[in-house]
Amino acid sequence: xxxxxxxxxxxxxxxKEAVTLDCxxxxxxxxxxxxxxxxxSSGEMIFLIYQGSYxxxxxxxxxxxLNFQKARxxxxxxxxxxxxxxxxxxxxxxxxxxxxxxxxxxxxEGTQLTVNP
Amino acid sequence: DSGVTQTPKHLITATGQRVTLRCSPRxxxxxVYWYQQSLDQGLQFLIQYYNGEERAKGNILERFSAxxxxxxxxxxxxxxxxxxxxxxxxxxxxxGGLYQETQYFGPGTRLLxx
Numbered sequence: 001x002x003x004x005x006x007x008x009x010x011x012x013x014x015x016k017e018a019v020t021l022d023c024x025x026x027x028x029x030x031x032x033x034x035x036x037x038x039x040x041s042s043g044e045m046i047f048l049i050y051q052g053s054y055x056x057x058x059x060x061x062x063x064x065x066l067n068f069q070k071a072r073x074x075x076x077x078x079x080x081x082x083x084x085x086x087x088x089x090x091x092x093x094x095x096x097x098x099x100x101x102x103x104x105x106x107x108x109e110g111t112q113l114t115v116n117p
Numbered sequence: 118d119s120g121v122t123q124t125p126k127h128l129i130t131a132t133g134q135r136v137t138l139r140c141s142p143r144x145x146x147x148x149v150y151w152y153q154q155s156l157d158q159g160l161q162f163l164i165q166y167y168n169g170e171e172r173a174k175g176n177i178l179e180r181f182s183a184x185x186x187x188x189x190x191x192x193x194x195x196x197x198x199x200x201x202x203x204x205x206x207x208x209x210x211x212x213g214g215l216y217q218e219t220q221y222f223g224p225g226t227r228l229l230x231x
Binding site for chain 2: 029031032033035037043044045046047050052091093095096097103104105106107109110
């Protein structure tokens, strides 16, 4: 079975500072993908960044980077130069390649990020 | 805009009723996924279709059913609705069904059962 753990229910950051949102995962699959999504108060789910289990380099997408530590089973999201518009719920998710994990994305419980001016 | 469309955006209905949620995937995507987001259960995978065929089932109740049509749009049917079915229902799509493919989500249908 797959599991995603996000231990920070809420985080606060000052505008223009960097923030790290924690995510740890558990899976028995050798191949898997890790994803981060943003959900603003309006409700839509916005894809931010992807990291494959065999990717040797950490993924980056603009101000977003993923700090992937495979041995520790962690996939933390780093947002640099926070903006007010970054205030939202952030979900870490994974999808395994094995027969037992199927096609589903397994989500963590989310971290509510608030950016203060 | 993810390119995935869902209708309706909001739905208010009564217990015992039946509703149909509709989803159109991104152009070129063959896989459609349905998820339910509720306060007590979080985000849960319901079911996946690939090119018209059911591919995987998750925590989908027997009162719920889905299908994917030849034009690749999908419908999720919820029947004998209960108060606990109130949730945000997302459709997502991806090109195929591989684990490394990003699933792009639609805006969701917010269902309220009274």
